[in-house]
Amino acid sequence: MFGLANPERFMRFTRPVTPGLWALAVALLAVGTWLSFTAPEDYQQGDTVRIMFVHVPAATLGLMAYAALGISSFFALVFRHALADAAARAAALPGAAFTALALFTGSLWGQPMWGTWWVWDARLTSVLVLFLFYLGYMALRASIDDEQKGARAAAVLGLVGLINLPIVKFSVDWWNTLHQPASFLTPGSSGLDPVYLPPFLTMLAAYGVLFSALWLTAIRTEVRRRRVLTLRARKALEA
Amino acid sequence: MLDLDMTPYAAFVWPAWGVSALVLAALAARAVIASRKWKRELERLEKDQSATSDAADSNRPQVAQSAVGPKE
Numbered sequence: 537m538f539g540l541a542n543p544e545r546f547m548r549f550t551r552p553v554t555p556g557l558w559a560l561a562v563a564l565l566a567v568g569t570w571l572s573f574t575a576p577e578d579y580q581q582g583d584t585v586r587i588m589f590v591h592v593p594a595a596t597l598g599l600m601a602y603a604a605l606g607i608s609s610f611f612a613l614v615f616r617h618a619l620a621d622a623a624a625r626a627a628a629l630p631g632a633a634f635t636a637l638a639l640f641t642g643s644l645w646g647q648p649m650w651g652t653w654w655v656w657d658a659r660l661t662s663v664l665v666l667f668l669f670y671l672g673y674m675a676l677r678a679s680i681d682d683e684q685k686g687a688r689a690a691a692v693l694g695l696v697g698l699i700n701l702p703i704v705k706f707s708v709d710w711w712n713t714l715h716q717p718a719s720f721l722t723p724g725s726s727g728l729d730p731v732y733l734p735p736f737l738t739m740l741a742a743y744g745v746l747f748s749a750l751w752l753t754a755i756r757t758e759v760r761r762r763r764v765l766t767l768r769a770r771k772a773l774e775a
Numbered sequence: 776m777l778d779l780d781m782t783p784y785a786a787f788v789w790p791a792w793g794v795s796a797l798v799l800a801a802l803a804a805r806a807v808i809a810s811r812k813w814k815r816e817l818e819r820l821e822k823d824q825s826a827t828s829d830a831a832d833s834n835r836p837q838v839a840q841s842a843v844g845p846k847e
Contacts, residue, residue, distance in 0.1 A: 583781040590795040641791040760813040767820040
């Protein structure tokens with residue numbers, strides 16, 4: 537595992553893995569979409585239950601991507617490891633996109649079910665804060681000309697943002713919110729009807745695999761980009 | 776059985792799925808395009824570099840090839 541911290545070994549290992557992940561993500565998304573639109577409508581929520589199959593995976597991956605960003609930032613800060621910094625940077629854009637999708641699809645689900653597009657309750661607000669952390673991370677990196685200084689400043693922000701993850705997760709337990717509490721794999725809860733498990737789990741797996749493919753591709757791109765910058769700098773020195 | 780009739784919630788379900796599909800497709804396209812762009816650029820620079828170092832090597836004096844073996 538730690539051997540993959542070496543960029544060359546990482547590139548060699550991920551070269552055959554990445555196309556496989558892309559193919560698996562496309563297959564899972566196709567199957568998940570089919571299952572989502574063949575599942576029966578909910579007796580209370582009607583067809584809006586189908587929004588769950590894109591909303592919950594997006595929210596889950598928004599959180600997981602930030603965990604990846606935060607942990608990578610920790611390794612980049614403590615060990616000054618270039619690959620860890622590349623991993624943190626690579627997780628930011630997909631994570632922000634998944635979080636934005638969670639907010640957007642949640643709003644579309646909330647209007648017919650709660651009667652409102654948005655409410656400033658703990659869950660929704662903490663997810664919005666998560667999205668702002670992503671934007672702040674990317675903006676901070678882009679705003680500092682010295683790439684290394686920008687990476688360090690963004691890594692500190694990335695680490696601080698980790699505090700928000702348990703707040704997002706447990707907000708529905710710690711405060712009264714309009715958002716429903718966790719109902720999947722929670723002991724004692726009514727849980728998800730078994731008929732919705734195949735589409736839900738397939739879409740969750742699809743989003744997870746897609747994020748892995750996006751992340752690995754972006755890390756590989758970042759490794760190449762840095763190599764190009766090094767070669768250009770060397771060429772400029774020789775000239 | 777495929778059920779595409781979202782009445783009366785079509786205005787909520789289709790935008791949720793449509794925008795999700797668009798965003799995921801855009802993420803994938805951006806990742807692949809960026810990956811190809813930097814891969815091409817790296818290959819070009821590495822080719823340039825090896826050509827330059829070959830040219831530099833050929834200008835230096837060298838003992839008989841049989842003495843040093845084949846170049847790796």
